[in-house]
Amino acid sequence: MVEGTKVLGEALAAGARVESVYVDRSAGPEEEAVVARAADAGSRVFDLAPGVLERVAGTVTPQALLAVVATVDVPLEQIDVAGPALVVVCADVRDPGNAGTVLRSAEASGAAAVVFCEGSVDLYNPKTVRASAGAVFHVPVVAGPSPADALDALGGLGLRRLGTVARDGVAYTDTDLRGPTALVLGNEATGLPPSVEGHLDGLVTIPMAGRSESLNVGMAAAVLCFEAARQRRAPAALTHA
Numbered sequence: 001m002v003e004g005t006k007v008l009g010e011a012l013a014a015g016a017r018v019e020s021v022y023v024d025r026s027a028g029p030e031e032e033a034v035v036a037r038a039a040d041a042g043s044r045v046f047d048l049a050p051g052v053l054e055r056v057a058g059t060v061t062p063q064a065l066l067a068v069v070a071t072v073d074v075p076l077e078q079i080d081v082a083g084p085a086l087v088v089v090c091a092d093v094r095d096p097g098n099a100g101t102v103l104r105s106a107e108a109s110g111a112a113a114v115v116f117c118e119g120s121v122d123l124y125n126p127k128t129v130r131a132s133a134g135a136v137f138h139v140p141v142v143a144g145p146s147p148a149d150a151l152d153a154l155g156g157l158g159l160r161r162l163g164t165v166a167r168d169g170v171a172y173t174d175t176d177l178r179g180p181t182a183l184v185l186g187n188e189a190t191g192l193p194p195s196v197e198g199h200l201d202g203l204v205t206i207p208m209a210g211r212s213e214s215l216n217v218g219m220a221a222a223v224l225c226f227e228a229a230r231q232r233r234a235p236a237a238l239t240h241a
Helices: 005-013 029-040 052-056 096-109 126-131 147-156 217-233
Strands: 018-024 044-048 065-069 086-090 113-116 141-143 160-164 181-185 202-205
Touching: 005 018, 005 029, 005 065, 018 029, 018 052, 029 044, 029 065, 052 065, 086 096, 086 147, 086 217, 096 113, 096 126, 096 217, 147 160, 147 181, 181 217
Parallel strands: 018 044, 086 113, 086 181, 113 141, 160 181, 160 202
Antiparallel strands: 018 065
8 A cells, every 4th residue: 555646656657556546535736647647557546535544544644645556576586686786685674664764775775676584574564665755666675585595595696795783893884885785684673683693794883973872774774775875886985895
């Protein structure tokens, strides 16, 4: 389920199959325009009486439309890891808002894919979809493998697997992220799950200068993904691995 013109528009732009759209009669020109796009693409459109959306939407003040969109996840073996691919792996990431931020950061930084391992939040949780701002439709997503299986597969494809930890890892600015890399993000409270032990090639840390012990996982993903993007734009600037 997607809510609002922004996310529905991104789903249509990505070519996702929009099965049905539900529109409140109070919808304005912006909503009507994206509904027309959906109808032209073959979606069924249903007009709702006032007050219906408020009873079924997941937000306190819902937007004037909801839509049902086909799932978009792909098998792990179908992701394209040609070149210096960056893959983000969520291992036991539970907060849907953080998961959406991970998707948004990964897509914006040019990541090849995001993997949601078993034990992580449902990729299609409505809050995750909203927080992704439509990125879930633009970056390849994989759902369901165990952390060990996912990391073994990515290692077999030639990716260096780096676990993210609050301390005792190599500082992210001292880590070479230019080559094929899988960044592994753990649980918001407890960090990486024990099941990833033996399936990592190294650990990376974002040093804290203030009193905070760590960033939340969504913020950490943004920092690391864009550091990887920076290094790949100017590889000569990195003088140590």
